[in-house]
Amino acid sequence: MTILQTRPFSHYVSDALQGFTGWDFSYLVATGRMSESPLPWNLYTLIEPLVRDAKSLLDMGTGGGEFLSRLAPLPPHTYATEGYRPNVSIAAERLKPWNVQVVAYEDEQQLPLPSAHFDLIMNRHESFAPQEVYRMLKPGALFITQQCGGHNDIEFNHMLGAPDPVYKDWSLESAAEGVRAAGLEIIAQQEHKGITRFFDIGAIIYYLNIIEWQVENFSVERYEQQLRNIHDQLVTKGYVDVTCHRFLLAARKKES
Numbered sequence: 001m002t003i004l005q006t007r008p009f010s011h012y013v014s015d016a017l018q019g020f021t022g023w024d025f026s027y028l029v030a031t032g033r034m035s036e037s038p039l040p041w042n043l044y045t046l047i048e049p050l051v052r053d054a055k056s057l058l059d060m061g062t063g064g065g066e067f068l069s070r071l072a073p074l075p076p077h078t079y080a081t082e083g084y085r086p087n088v089s090i091a092a093e094r095l096k097p098w099n100v101q102v103v104a105y106e107d108e109q110q111l112p113l114p115s116a117h118f119d120l121i122m123n124r125h126e127s128f129a130p131q132e133v134y135r136m137l138k139p140g141a142l143f144i145t146q147q148c149g150g151h152n153d154i155e156f157n158h159m160l161g162a163p164d165p166v167y168k169d170w171s172l173e174s175a176a177e178g179v180r181a182a183g184l185e186i187i188a189q190q191e192h193k194g195i196t197r198f199f200d201i202g203a204i205i206y207y208l209n210i211i212e213w214q215v216e217n218f219s220v221e222r223y224e225q226q227l228r229n230i231h232d233q234l235v236t237k238g239y240v241d242v243t244c245h246r247f248l249l250a251a252r253k254k255e256s
Contacts, residue, residue: 016209057074077117120144123143123147130178137253140253142251153211155242171191185252195243
């Protein structure tokens with residue numbers, strides 16, 4: 001039994017209901033309540049030299065601008081999109097020193113951004129429409145994305161007795177097919193399945209409240225008995241592991 005597990009289930013429920021802004025799970029990682037196995041690539045290391053060479057950059061799904069800000073200094077013409085409205089002002093404030101234009105959007109099929117404008121489009125865990133990526137890239141420009149695959153966290157659905165997420169079949173293969181169909185040339189690809197480890201039920205509740213697409217209509221009230229069962233498992237074993245499914249895809253728009 002871990003020290004954390006001496007606390008009752010009700011304590012973790014109350015703790016998990018705190019507010020969440022931006023798109024950064026460092027709170028759970030820094031407190032040792034969640035950990036992820038390392039990936040066989042480092043997205044920052046791959047993207048950083050590309051950012052240095054770019055004059056125009058788009059960060060798709062910037063969240064609170066956390067990852068993009070770590071790549072500073074940024075190109076003179078840098079844009080970021082964000083579909084979750086509360087994050088737009090957070091990202092704009094964080095990215096203000098580099099004059100980043102943060103653009104809110106509602107439909108990924110029609111982004112309010114110019115065509116053939118970007119030297120580099122990067123995307124970290126954001127859904128995307130391949131034809132829009134193609135439209136916005138300059139000829140010869142690069143798109144690089146790290147995605148959460150369809151098997152990511154799927155054990156939570158099984159433990160709770162919830163339906164599988166609608167994107168269960170999302171994988172490197174399906175993403176690559178869409179990118180090729182849009183006219184992009186794939187230059188690098190890799191897929192990996194590791195583990196994400198949780199050490200208390202509060203961290204799991206907090207996480208599932210944020211990743212609302214994983215378990216549709218998730219709430220403590222709806223799944224209380226199943227969550228209590230997971231809590232009992234944590235008390236006995238000390239942790240719960242779920243699949244960490246990631247893939248990397250880089251593609252280029254051919255020269256005209």
